[in-house]
Amino acid sequence: MDKRILRERMRRKKRQLMMRKIMRLVMCAVAVLVVLVFIFKGVIGPIAKKLTSGDGKTVEVQAETAQADPNAAVRRPVKGAQDVSKTTARTAGWQEDENGRWYQNVDGSYYASGMQDIDGVTYYFNDQGYVQTGWVTLENKDYFFNDDGSYNPEKQRPMIALTFDDGPGPYTDRLLDCLEENGAKATFFMQGKNAEQYPDVIKRMQELGCELGNHSYDHPNMTAIPVDQVVDQFQRTNDIIENACGEPASVVRFPYGSFDAERLSAVNMPSFLWSLDTEDWKKLDAQADYDSVIGHVSDGEIVLMHDIHEPSVEAALKIIPELIKEGYKLVTLEEMAEAKGFSLENGRSYTDFWASTVETMKAEGQSDSTDAGSQSSTTVKDESEPVEGTQSSAGETDSQEKQSDDSSSEDSSSDSGVSPIV
Ligand code: NI
Numbered sequence: 102m103d104k105r106i107l108r109e110r111m112r113r114k115k116r117q118l119m120m121r122k123i124m125r126l127v128m129c130a131v132a133v134l135v136v137l138v139f140i141f142k143g144v145i146g147p148i149a150k151k152l153t154s155g156d157g158k159t160v161e162v163q164a165e166t167a168q169a170d171p172n173a174a175v176r177r178p179v180k181g182a183q184d185v186s187k188t189t190a191r192t193a194g195w196q197e198d199e200n201g202r203w204y205q206n207v208d209g210s211y212y213a214s215g216m217q218d219i220d221g222v223t224y225y226f227n228d229q230g231y232v233q234t235g236w237v238t239l240e241n242k243d244y245f246f247n248d249d250g251s252y253n254p255e256k257q258r259p260m261i262a263l264t265f266d267d268g269p270g271p272y273t274d275r276l277l278d279c280l281e282e283n284g285a286k287a288t289f290f291m292q293g294k295n296a297e298q299y300p301d302v303i304k305r306m307q308e309l310g311c312e313l314g315n316h317s318y319d320h321p322n323m324t325a326i327p328v329d330q331v332v333d334q335f336q337r338t339n340d341i342i343e344n345a346c347g348e349p350a351s352v353v354r355f356p357y358g359s360f361d362a363e364r365l366s367a368v369n370m371p372s373f374l375w376s377l378d379t380e381d382w383k384k385l386d387a388q389a390d391y392d393s394v395i396g397h398v399s400d401g402e403i404v405l406m407h408d409i410h411e412p413s414v415e416a417a418l419k420i421i422p423e424l425i426k427e428g429y430k431l432v433t434l435e436e437m438a439e440a441k442g443f444s445l446e447n448g449r450s451y452t453d454f455w456a457s458t459v460e461t462m463k464a465e466g467q468s469d470s471t472d473a474g475s476q477s478s479t480t481v482k483d484e485s486e487p488v489e490g491t492q493s494s495a496g497e498t499d500s501q502e503k504q505s506d507d508s509s510s511e512d513s514s515s516d517s518g519v520s521p522i523v
Contacts, residue, residue: 172239174215174226176206201231202250216244216252223252236428243430259400260454261429262437263287263417264375265408266316266354267382269299269306272414277305279418285431286311289408290354290373293318293338300345307346312433315339315350315370324359328367335368352434352445360450371445373434375405376453381413390416395423401441401454403434 193207203226204219205211213230216223216239225233225246232250236243236258245256265276268291280287289306291314296303306313317323317334326334339349353370365372379393390413394404406413424431438445441454443462452458 170216172216174212174217176210177213177230179205179209179211200229203230203232224250225252257400257440258430259428260432260437260440261398261400261424262403262432262434262454263406263421264290264314264354264373264403264434265406265413265417266290267292267295267320268408269295269302270409272411273299273302273408274305276408276414276417277302277309277311279421280311280431281309283421283425283431285421285425286433286436287431288312288314288352288373288434290314290316290352291338291342291350292316292320293334293341295409296338296341296345303342303345307348310433312352312435313342313346313348313350314373314434315342315353317356320356322357322359323355323364324361328364331364332367335370365450366448369447371434371447372450373403374450374452375403376455377402377404379404379406379413379416381416382407382410385410385412387412387415387419391419391423394420398424398429399455400429401437401456401459403437403451403453 193205196203196205203211204217204224211230212224212226214226214228216225218224225237225244227233232246234246234248234250236245238244243258245253245258247253263285265273265287268289273289276287279285286309289311291303293315303313315335315338318337319334321330321334323331323334335353343349351371353368353372354374355364355372358374360372377394377398379390381390381393384390384393390406394416398404406417408414408417421431432440434451435445437454438451441459443454443459445451
């Protein structure tokens with residue numbers, strides 16, 4: 102009797118345990134199901150909805166974005182904690198919150214990371230989806246957006262080309278750090294004899310997108326030596342630069358800015374003078390160098406400095422961020438020429454890309470530009486700079502050049518009658 106009751110109780114207990122197990126399994130299954138439903142609703146649902154949406158506009162914009170313009174904005178669905186403010190806006194159209202203005206589409210999505218036409222006006226939406234004003238650089242091109250966010254195609258970003266001569270030297274790497282930090286570029290007119298000692302610096306210049314320039318092997322006055330030696334000076338230096346980074350210089354600057362038509366065409370590369378001479382080699386004073394640039398430059402300027410001198414590099418470390426703050430873009434000579442509508446020509450000399458010069462160059466036309474260019478540039482140089490045939494300050498500058506050059510006996514600058522300003 103007792104045994105039967107005992108067995109019955111055991112059976113009941115077992116049944117209860119079984120039921121609990123089953124209940125637990127069912128609960129687990131329900132929980133998993135609930136989680137899956139949430140995931141679907143929160144993530145997969147909106148994507149699926151977007152993909153299969155009957156809203157013709159969405160499909161149209163996506164197609165447009167894909168094929169037409171890599172700079173075009175994308176539509177982002179409203180989701181995620183960062184967009185809490187956006188989810189509160191329910192009406193389509195322009196919205197504003199403490200971070201700025203943004204645009205909500207009928208389907209609840211908003212534009213981000215690119216340009217978008219709305220009611221015939223082009224806007225730029227940043228990564229967070231807000232309208233951006235001021236300068237925006239996309240794929241190396243600059244676009245200006247007015248205070249109301251509208252694109253202003255009239256506005257061209259002012260540009261400065263900083264050029265550094267006579268290096269590379271022990272301070273050039275610091276200068277490259279600064280250029281890199283500021284997203285800026287410059288042109289380096291190197292002496293071959295110094296380039297030999299700094300192959301890694303040359304490689305870094307190239308990697309940063311800076312322009313490699315040739316400033317002869319050891320800085321002679323090129324109009325005082327035979328043409329074949331002139332060519333050899335530049336060729337040797339090009340070989341050294343190519344050995345360092347795999348490509349030769351793309352532009353040249355004659356030492357002291359001294360050249361003639363014969364030498365210009367024999368060297369057969371684009372040649373550059375400058376429009377603003379900081380005379381940094383003479384002053385050797387960082388503050389004076391800074392003062393000679395800031396407030397004295399305008400769009401199209403080609404600034405001459407020397408990275409072989411420490412004060413010049415110290416000045417450049419302040420000049421670079423300041424010019425950017427003032428709205429200038431710091432570019433290579435080739436980039437500046439391209440932005441102003443020119444491709445650099447071999448055997449031609451350039452002095453600046455000021456608006457007035459660009460106008461004159463364009464009036465000259467492309468066909469006869471090579472001859473006219475070299476002629477007019479030389480004339481400009483003779484008028485504005487004490488280069489050929491002048492004796493001004495030749496005495497003091499000679500000693501200065503010797504110091505920085507560590508020149509050998511083949512340097513003919515001291516008895517050339519040329520003011521060694523470069
Ligand atoms: Ni020089």
